[in-house]
Amino acid sequence: MxxxxxxxxxxxxxxxxxxxxxxxxxxxxxxxxxxxxxxxxxxxxxxxxxxxxxxxxxxxxxxxxxxxxxxxxxxxxxxxxxxxxxxxxxxxxxxxxxxxxxxxxxxxxxxxxxxxxxxxxxxxxxxxxxxxxxxxxxxxxxxxxxxxxxxxxxxxxxxxxxxxxxxxxxxxxxxxxxxxxxxxxxxxxxxxxxxxxxxxxxxxxxxxxxxxxxxxxxxxxxxxxxxxxxxxxxxxxxxxxxxxxxxxxxxxxxxxKEGGSTGAESAAEGRKFRRPAWVDYLSLRNRVYMMRKHYPWALPLVLLSYLGVILNRVRRGQANRIPLIFRAAWDGLRGRMGKPDHLFPALRDTHENSGH
Structure with missing residues (x-):
């Protein structure tokens, strides 16, 4: 202690x-x-x-x-x-x-x-x-x-x-x-x-x-x-x-100001869901990785919950993100971490950020 x-x-x-x-x-x-x-x-x-x-x-x-x-x-x-x-x-x-x-x-x-x-x-x-x-x-x-x-x-x-x-x-x-x-x-x-x-x-x-x-x-x-x-x-x-x-x-x-510099405008403008795709990917990938690292026994439940994430994206008119959700879960499971240049090369130039 x-x-x-x-x-x-x-x-x-x-x-x-x-x-x-x-x-x-x-x-x-x-x-x-x-x-x-x-x-x-x-x-x-x-x-x-x-x-x-x-x-x-x-x-x-x-x-x-x-x-x-x-x-x-x-x-x-x-x-x-x-x-x-x-x-x-x-x-x-x-x-x-x-x-x-x-x-x-x-x-x-x-x-x-x-x-x-x-x-x-x-x-x-x-x-x-x-x-x-x-x-x-x-x-x-x-x-x-x-x-x-x-x-x-x-x-x-x-x-x-x-x-x-x-x-x-x-x-x-x-x-x-x-x-x-x-x-x-x-x-x-x-x-x-x-x-x-x-x-x-x-x-x-x-x-x-x-x-x-x-x-x-x-x-x-x-x-x-x-x-x-x-x-x-x-x-x-x-x-x-x-x-x-x-x-x-x-x-x-x-x-x-919460997320204004990342483009994740979940707090402003009536709390509408306006996350860029790369923010969505990182949030979902990192959650799987964190659970794999500390609570691996709960991974089946975490992955099952991503079906709910998919339904939410469909409801919000973001069905095109479904492949990204699967990719985020897979990358988190296999530990492919760090900056996701393999999916979002433009992060280097236009969207990359380091704040919350």
């Missing part, structure tokens, strides 16, 4: 933002972080080899308020953490997905022995000024939580909850149920008090994931095989197996 550790404060935390062709959102998030009365010890922005001028634009905007250090990561040469640097832009030479980008920043942050926690925060979020401090306070309250989640609220409708930290994993199907999702915030808080959420919480959404250093040391980092989608759920499974539990800081409020 986890052992007690010293109190966690913002000064001993590293905030990690992952950018891919989305400099405006990243810059806006950095401004929100700069407005916090208690500043994080480090902020690390990773650019996942954006083909546009993201690095230049982020550096220019950031330099108006602080002195960021620009580092470049080459495939065979992981950068060293500069002495006394607190604001870092890490420019990667490749885009290997959400996990790989965040892992590069985590490795950099943990080079600092004083770093006690990292906050994986989507760049398309707007955290309230006390969001980080609330996470630190909840992490410091007891030694058991390996990860703490925030109150995530839709940015396009700031009275509606996306999730209260995360949700519950169905180990039979590999699906998750979000706590408070779609509810008005006061009603969600009434129906889901903190003790009830934390009793059931086993899947924290990756848009705001506050991770204790000991969790990463004991459990390892995000699984880079996923490329995008499902990696935080798989990580939470490993964290739970390592003996940690999960917590929620209700006062850590983060507004989330």
């Amino acid at each position: 986890p052992h007690p550790c010293p109190a966690c404060t913002a000064a001993h935390c590293a905030v990690i933002l992952l950018n891919y062709r989305n400099a405006p959102d990243t810059i806006a998030c950095l401004r929100a972080l700069a407005a916090m009365p208690v500043q994080p010890g480090k902020i690390i922005v990773i650019d996942n080899s954006s083909p546009d001028d993201s690095v230049k634009r982020i550096m220019a905007a950031w330099q108006t308020s602080t002195e960021p250090v620009l580092l470049r990561e080459e495939p065979a040469h992981a950068p060293l953490l500069p002495t006394s640097a607190t604001r870092i832009l890490l420019a990667r030479s490749t885009n290997d997905g959400f996990s790989a980008g965040n892992n590069a920043a985590i490795r950099l942050a943990l080079q600092d022995s004083e770093c006690k926690a990292v906050w994986l925060l989507n760049n398309d979020t707007d955290p309230e000024p006390d969001a980080l401090n609330a996470l630190c306070q909840r992490m410091s309250a007891d030694p058991q939580p390996g990860i703490v989640g925030s109150t995530l609220i839709y940015a396009h409708n700031r009275s509606t909850v996306q999730t209260l930290a995360g949700g519950r994993l169905n180990s039979l199907l590999g699906t998750t149920h979000s706590f408070g999702g779609g509810m008005e915030l006061p009603e969600a808080l009434r129906q889901w008090p903190q003790h009830r959420v934390e009793q059931q919480l086993d899947d924290i959404i990756g848009a705001s994931m506050f991770i204790r250093r000991a969790t990463l040391v004991q459990t390892g980092y995000l699984d880079e095989a996923f490329f995008l989608y499902g990696e935080e759920t798989e990580f939470c499974i490993r964290v739970r197996k390592a003996g940690f539990n999960f917590a929620w800081a209700p006062e850590s409020v983060v507004y989330h």
Whole structure:
């Protein structure tokens, strides 16, 4: 079981933002972080080899308020953490997905022995000024939580909850149920008090994931095989197996644009189902792979449930995706993971993304 550790404060935390062709959102998030009365010890922005001028634009905007250090990561040469640097832009030479980008920043942050926690925060979020401090306070309250989640609220409708930290994993199907999702915030808080959420919480959404250093040391980092989608759920499974539990800081409020940068517009415009085919493929493939890895005995049920997925796509006028669903299941079963260039070569140029 986890052992007690010293109190966690913002000064001993590293905030990690992952950018891919989305400099405006990243810059806006950095401004929100700069407005916090208690500043994080480090902020690390990773650019996942954006083909546009993201690095230049982020550096220019950031330099108006602080002195960021620009580092470049080459495939065979992981950068060293500069002495006394607190604001870092890490420019990667490749885009290997959400996990790989965040892992590069985590490795950099943990080079600092004083770093006690990292906050994986989507760049398309707007955290309230006390969001980080609330996470630190909840992490410091007891030694058991390996990860703490925030109150995530839709940015396009700031009275509606996306999730209260995360949700519950169905180990039979590999699906998750979000706590408070779609509810008005006061009603969600009434129906889901903190003790009830934390009793059931086993899947924290990756848009705001506050991770204790000991969790990463004991459990390892995000699984880079996923490329995008499902990696935080798989990580939470490993964290739970390592003996940690999960917590929620209700006062850590983060507004989330949810999927706008991937084109998965499931939250906006009346919550219509508008996922691109490649997002559909990755979500379905990664679920099968995750279940194969952790709950192989449940695979027959998971595959049977994909018949329901097929019916849903037919109902939505997407019958042309049926072959893709079979391909996703087959690739997940045989472990053909990573970036799906074999099916979506255009991801390299037009649709590739690394956010949630």
